[in-house]
Amino acid sequence: MGNKSPIVEIKNLSKSYRRGNQILPVLQDITLDIAEGEFLALMGPSGSGKTTLLNLIAGIDKADKGIIKIGGVDITSLSETELAHWRAANVGFIFQFYNLIPVLTAFENVELPLLLTSLSKKDRQDHVKMALQVVNLLDRMDHYPGQLSGGQQQRVAIARAVVTDPVILVADEPTGDLDRVSATEVLQLMERLVHELGKTIIMVTHDPWATKVAHIIRHLDKGILNAHHQTDF
């Protein structure tokens, strides 16, 4: 894997929060490269800054210091509007609580990010069906989130994340709210996305089973990224 050029390059990244007149360092001097087609699991105790780091990589939060290059683009230099366009084209999000829009069907939820593209209705339909096919839920496309199990909802969310064919997928505890069987299904699905579709995934997780599918596991502790450690997969 090592000879692929990094798709994510992070250099000397720092971020702190201000609470009153007290400064709370959350991320300290993080440097990290992630190659294209890698599946990285980010682990660490609660409050160690995993979500914050993920948000920075995904372009929904601003760093204090450092550079984040994704596909060669330094996203720390983009404006809010540029970032929004950049996210629409380059990032797929998967959240712990699926975060589907409850009043839209599975199909409509997956179609949402495509509304920002110039695709025709017909093309959008094809893309959505293809994405639902990948997560094996084509037969549930007219169901509302409330009519689906947690695992199925998370798979719809994954379909929504991949439908725009983004450069990276970010997932924040995607199995955190699922039972073992559904969690395994979701992890296996993510593994397939990497293997079969060549996606790059950055996943925050507490799930020990996640170590079985991830290529690389990095530990974050009190805002400091621990030494490199590759799984023996």
Add this chain to the structure above:
Amino acid sequence: MHIIKLIFKNAFRHKLRTFLTILGITIAILSFGLLRTVISAWYAGVEASSATRLVSRNSISLVFSLPISYKDKIRQIEGVKIVSYGNWFGGIYIDEKNFFANYAVDPKTYFELYPEIILSPEQKDAFVRDRKAFVAGRKLIAKYGWKIGDTITLKGTIFPGNWDFVLRGIYKGRDQTVDETAFIFHWEYLNEALKKTAPLRTDQVGFYMIGVTKPSLAASVAADIDKTFKNSLAETLTETEKAFQLGFISMTEAIVIAIQLVSFVVIFIIMAVMANTMAMTARERIGEYAIFKTMGFGGWHIAGLIFGESLFITMIGCIIGIVLTFPAAKAFGTELSTYFPIFIVEDKTICLDILASFTVALVAAIFPTWRAIKIRIADGLRRIG
């Protein structure tokens, strides 16, 4: 899947809340429409007044009269086309609560001067020929079930005694702004009777109604009339019909202002209700808006969702409210026809309804939208779960 569909679905996520909000807006728009209609009914006389008609009365007060001999002098003034005259009679039909306008006029000139009062030629002839005759508007006729040939007795208040009149005609208005509840009879009949009972009060008129040849002359003719009778025993005060009607209303201006105020208070209250609904809605969806933003949707999209929902809910209430205003105004108008002979929902009122609803919708959406756009995505996402 379109934004419109999402707005529609969002609006009905909390069915009870949305239903109650729509109900509130419906009631507010209905009340607003009715109050506005009361105000226009108040000014109906002013609206219906003509720019080519003047009213001349005793300069001291409406209670004092003018001699009939002024008629010929007024007619000689340049720009005057027709001179008619009349007396407010103030008669009571059976009981005081049966209030309607009744006055004595000169039939020939009266109909010439008021073309908006429409009477068939046969009925007009019958009225002119019979000194004891009267004509009345069709609404008044309908209210009391009178028929042509019926003798109706009014009890005089200004002119004591019981006065009998025979119904010879039923008039209707040329358009909706004409009062169809008036009772009109011969000035001659009144005058002849007074010769026997109160000779000092004969040959007097309460007011002259003067038609001028063209509107631009109204002001100068009015001034000429007043100049003619300057320093005479009964000086005149001449003004346009509009000014004359406004003079009447100014006596009750405080009430009109109060009604105006209440009508806007109603809108203000519903604005607060709607703002509360939208604030609750947007607060619940802060996480959802964050999800939209992660996908690359911008402030305009979020604003579209919130403003769209606010507009959608208010417009449903507005439309139902407007639709209900018509039957409500009709019922109201029938009940109060003697006080408000003209009680119609004007186009202007409907426009105000719509304008008020738009304002309510926009104002209610501003703060929630601002908050939803301003909140950082990362913070919005932390609200979920």
